[in-house]
Every structure is written in C-alpha cells, then in structure tokens.
Amino acid sequence: MVDxxxxxxxxxxxxxxxxxxxxxxxxxxxxxxxxxxxxxxxxPRIFKDAMSASMLVDIVKCVATFFREEMDLAIKYLENLTKVPRFDMLTLFLSPTEKADLLKVWDEVFCIEETPIECAEILDNLRSVCGLKK
Structure with a gap:
C-alpha cells in the first residue's frame, strides 16, 4: 500500500x-x-462539466473518511465540488439512492456535535447547495 x-x-x-x-x-x-x-x-478545472453523479457521491464519501481529522481541508473539497460547472444540474438529477447516500453521510459525519459552529454553518449552506433537505 505504501508503494x-x-x-x-x-x-x-x-x-x-x-x-x-x-x-x-x-x-x-x-x-x-x-x-x-x-x-x-x-x-472545478479538472472536472469541468464531466463529473458524474456517482463520482460526486464517491468523492463526498471519501471526504467523509478524513473529515474529523482534517475538517478544514474536507470543507475546502466540498466547497470546490460545488464550483464544478453544472454542479447544480448534477445534484438536481441525483437518483433517490444517490441522494439517500449523500444524506446519510451528511447526517452521520458532517452534522456531528463536535463540529465547530463556524464549520457547521458552512456545511449547512453546502447541504442546501447540494439540494439535500433536512
């Protein structure tokens, strides 16, 4: 793995x-x-308008794995995902399963009590941008 x-x-x-x-x-x-x-x-430069919904979900799940240890970095990834061109269209057409996966990650990882208030506010805004209703 190291290699x-x-x-x-x-x-x-x-x-x-x-x-x-x-x-x-x-x-x-x-x-x-x-x-x-x-x-x-x-x-945003890498993905331009070529990001798939499944790739979005995979990346968010991956970000969730290091969120607790590197909260600021994780938020930077999430913020920049929303800057991918056509991101709003991508989230609009997420399947019910993909939306459920994102909601689960959001609820179980990004909305924990240990999240500082300033990060929680950013994450709440990002949740809205992603079209994930509470």
Whole structure:
C-alpha cells in the first residue's frame, strides 16, 4: 500500500481522475490519497462539466473518511465540488439512492456535535447547495 501511494499523482483531467479512481476502487485509503494529492481548488478545472453523479457521491464519501481529522481541508473539497460547472444540474438529477447516500453521510459525519459552529454553518449552506433537505 505504501508503494502504491508513492505512485499516486494528481490528475489533470476528469478522465485521468476517473481512471485513477477506478484503479484504486476497493481501497478507500488510496482513493483518499489520490484526492489529497489533488488540490481542492483544482476540482472545478479538472472536472469541468464531466463529473458524474456517482463520482460526486464517491468523492463526498471519501471526504467523509478524513473529515474529523482534517475538517478544514474536507470543507475546502466540498466547497470546490460545488464550483464544478453544472454542479447544480448534477445534484438536481441525483437518483433517490444517490441522494439517500449523500444524506446519510451528511447526517452521520458532517452534522456531528463536535463540529465547530463556524464549520457547521458552512456545511449547512453546502447541504442546501447540494439540494439535500433536512
């Protein structure tokens, strides 16, 4: 796993990211490493209008795995996901299952009591942007 993590490099395109992501499927820690070597601010440029709903859900789930340890970084990823072009259209057409998955992550991970109030306010706003009603 350590050797695999050394070979992970940031993607330049949505296609590259998806190929890397799928190659690492089944190992959330390596997917997390891929996400972390990719700057949060690069997400809108990388995905442009090529992000799929399943990729969005996978990335949010991955962000949830390191949320408690790196709350500020996790929020930066979530904020930048909302800046991906056509994000609003993507969330509008999430399947009921995808929406349920996101709601579950939001409720179980992002809405914990330990979340500082300033982060909770940002997350509440992001929840609305994602079209996830309480």
């Amino acid at each position: 695999a993590a050394k070979n992970i490099r940031p993607a330049n395109t949505a296609y590259q990211f998806e190929v890397f992501w799928k190659a690492l499927s089944g190992d959330r820690s390596l997917q997390t490493h891929l996400l972390k070597v990719t700057s949060p601010t690069a997400l």
